[in-house]
Amino acid sequence: MTFYPGESTAPLIPKITTGGLRSFEVSYPDDIIQSEEVPSDAATAAQPEAAAISPAVVPQIDRTRKPINNQKPEHEEISIKPAEEEEQQQPIVITKELPEIPDRSIKTIPFTGPSTVVNQELPSTPIIPDIPPRPSPVLPPINTTPEVPKLPKPIDNNQENIPPINPVLFSVPSRETLSIYRPFNRTVPVNDTNNQYQKKFDAVTGRKIILDTKNNRYIPNLPENEPTKSAVPTLPTINRDIKPILTEQTHRQIAYDYRAITDSLQINRRTGLKNLGNSCYMNSIIQSLSFNYLLTNYFISGDFNKDINTKNKFGSGGVVVKEWFKLLYLLCCQQYSCLIPQPFKYTVGSLQRAYLGTQQQDAHEFLVFLLDTLHEDLNQTTRPRIEELKPENYKTDRQLAEATKHAFHLHNKSIIIDLFYGLFKSTTICLSCTYNSIRFEAFVIISVPIPPLRQCSLDDCLDLFREFEHLRGEDRYECSHCKRLSEKKRRLDIWELPKIFIVHFKRFRLQQAHYIKNETLIRYPTSNIDFSRWSQTPSPSKYSLVSVVNHFGSMNSGHYTSYCNDGKQWYYCDDQSIRSADTRELEHNVNAYLLFYSSIPQQQLRLPLIPN
Numbered sequence: 001m002t003f004y005p006g007e008s009t010a011p012l013i014p015k016i017t018t019g020g021l022r023s024f025e026v027s028y029p030d031d032i033i034q035s036e037e038v039p040s041d042a043a044t045a046a047q048p049e050a051a052a053i054s055p056a057v058v059p060q061i062d063r064t065r066k067p068i069n070n071q072k073p074e075h076e077e078i079s080i081k082p083a084e085e086e087e088q089q090q091p092i093v094i095t096k097e098l099p100e101i102p103d104r105s106i107k108t109i110p111f112t113g114p115s116t117v118v119n120q121e122l123p124s125t126p127i128i129p130d131i132p133p134r135p136s137p138v139l140p141p142i143n144t145t146p147e148v149p150k151l152p153k154p155i156d157n158n159q160e161n162i163p164p165i166n167p168v169l170f171s172v173p174s175r176e177t178l179s180i181y182r183p184f185n186r187t188v189p190v191n192d193t194n195n196q197y198q199k200k201f202d203a204v205t206g207r208k209i210i211l212d213t214k215n216n217r218y219i220p221n222l223p224e225n226e227p228t229k230s231a232v233p234t235l236p237t238i239n240r241d242i243k244p245i246l247t248e249q250t251h252r253q254i255a256y257d258y259r260a261i262t263d264s265l266q267i268n269r270r271t272g273l274k275n276l277g278n279s280c281y282m283n284s285i286i287q288s289l290s291f292n293y294l295l296t297n298y299f300i301s302g303d304f305n306k307d308i309n310t311k312n313k314f315g316s317g318g319v320v321v322k323e324w325f326k327l328l329y330l331l332c333c334q335q336y337s338c339l340i341p342q343p344f345k346y347t348v349g350s351l352q353r354a355y356l357g358t359q360q361q362d363a364h365e366f367l368v369f370l371l372d373t374l375h376e377d378l379n380q381t382t383r384p385r386i387e388e389l390k391p392e393n394y395k396t397d398r399q400l401a402e403a404t405k406h407a408f409h410l411h412n413k414s415i416i417i418d419l420f421y422g423l424f425k426s427t428t429i430c431l432s433c434t435y436n437s438i439r440f441e442a443f444v445i446i447s448v449p450i451p452p453l454r455q456c457s458l459d460d461c462l463d464l465f466r467e468f469e470h471l472r473g474e475d476r477y478e479c480s481h482c483k484r485l486s487e488k489k490r491r492l493d494i495w496e497l498p499k500i501f502i503v504h505f506k507r508f509r510l511q512q513a514h515y516i517k518n519e520t521l522i523r524y525p526t527s528n529i530d531f532s533r534w535s536q537t538p539s540p541s542k543y544s545l546v547s548v549v550n551h552f553g554s555m556n557s558g559h560y561t562s563y564c565n566d567g568k569q570w571y572y573c574d575d576q577s578i579r580s581a582d583t584r585e586l587e588h589n590v591n592a593y594l595l596f597y598s599s600i601p602q603q604q605l606r607l608p609l610i611p612n
Contacts, residue, residue, distance in 0.1 A: 274340045505522060546598045546602070563581055
């Protein structure tokens with residue numbers, strides 16, 4: 001037979017005829033319809049290419065049609081059996097025995113009244129097909145004694161969330177006799193010693209129920225012998241001595257920003273600050289404040305984070321205080337010999353442009369600016385509107401002083417206020433009507449004049465500070481009593497000393513449009529100092545000198561350095577160079593400009609834990 005590839009019909013294969021034999025017939029189930037297409041095997045034998053593209057035929061189910069016999073293609077290998085064997089083989093019929101259906105009808109049992117005879121006959125358990133029967137549970141003997149109905153317990157109308165109910169009209173069962181599940185709206189833990197009890201509220205009646213979780217039962221109220229305690233929230237504590245406040249990556253980033261140098265560590269691992277071009281005024285103030293370990297420990301321990309006020313419009317939004325922390329962290333970690341404080345200088349210069357350039361600035365003015373900025377970033381209070389205090393409403397000066405101090409603390413609360421701020425008493429006398437006006441005001445630094453002598457002491461400067469100052473010419477203002485623009489004289493007295501007492505010497509005075517520096521040698525004590533003589537409120541403890549800021553040269557061309565004490569020895573800080581100093585240098589120091597006294601004993605520096 002010739003095969004033509006172009007034709008789409010496979011050639012017919014003649015039937016195989018055998019004597020006495022017939023082809024094997026296949027019967028499909030009743031619900032399958034055989035497709036009338038040419039079988040895929042036949043197409044494969046005739047045209048191998050067509051087998052790769054012919055789709056598989058999925059049989060469709062039609063339960064309404066009768067089964068048909070379909071003969072497989074004759075070219076396949078067919079297993080042929082003799083007809084005799086086929087006739088002898090009879091179909092096997094499988095029958096499935098149905099289970100007996102139990103009698104589920106309810107038998108009528110006549111009521112004969114109470115009897116002592118117990119009927120033990122129970123209905124047979126129904127057997128479900130294909131599921132093995134479960135063993136019947138052993139039932140307890142039935143009590144035939146007639147049950148006496150219990151009266152409901154009276155409901156306490158005084159309990160919480162229980163409306164008054166008439167027990168005669170409504171029989172409400174008690175919780176003990178109620179054997180069904182009742183939902184609850186919420187669960188409130190009771191603050192007992194062992195967390196044994198829980199308070200719940202019934203969602204239906206609103207009744208308060210105490211659940212005894214230990215004994216798994218309900219109780220009306222807490223036992224009297226089990227005391228309760230108030231719930232005190234436990235705040236998590238952080239052990240700063242074990243966990244570093246900064247990660248290793250953050251520490252390396254800060255060290256990179258400040259260009260920290262680790263070569264040739266200085267004495268006792270102290271860290272210097274590089275001069276960025278007339279920035280010695282900033283370096284001397286930073287070193288002087290960093291040796292106040294009470295303030296430094298507050299920052300490097302991370303305690304300042306909880307006090308940052310980012311919403312205070314008078315501060316920097318926490319920018320300066322965070323940069324101050326980074327600078328102190330590197331200064332106190334004892335790993336670097338020198339830092340380049342360019343990030344800190346840029347931060348403060350963004351708020352005050354005078355500190356952004358390389359011009360010479362005054363260290364006293366920078367100290368006032370820095371303390372005020374740190375305070376505003378850490379100020380924990382808002383600024384409520386406070387009415388001006390009138391001295392005539394107070395009988396004594398002490399009452400007026402306490403009222404002024406209270407009003408000041410209403411909108412100023414920070415560690416800067418607690419350490420550096422004191423209280424002045426200002427007395428002003430009008431030379432026209434002799435009216436005496438008394439006011440109180442807070443101060444952070446006291447600026448004292450210097451007598452025109454070659455040598456004086458700190459006591460002389462404080463005595464000169466208490467003298468009256470005459471207000472003439474442009475300094476005159478209107479008197480609140482006589483309403484005239486008159487000359488006055490004013491005096492400032494220290495009413496209350498701060499914990500850290502900063503003294504500024506007025507070494508510069510203006511003369512013919514030029515500033516002239518006073519080179520007087522001022523003797524100042526270094527330890528065990530009692531300032532109660534110049535304060536109207538005695539100080540509870542004595543003061544010790546912590547640091548000194550020095551100024552060399554003139555107003556327009558000068559240099560700043562500092563002496564600092566860590567409680568054991570003195571250091572001389574000159575920008576990036578730090579060396580040990582002797583107390584004799586302080587006794588003959590003619591360049592003292594700022595003195596930092598502290599009434600708080602010098603604490604041990606809590607070195608920051610550096611990550612590995």
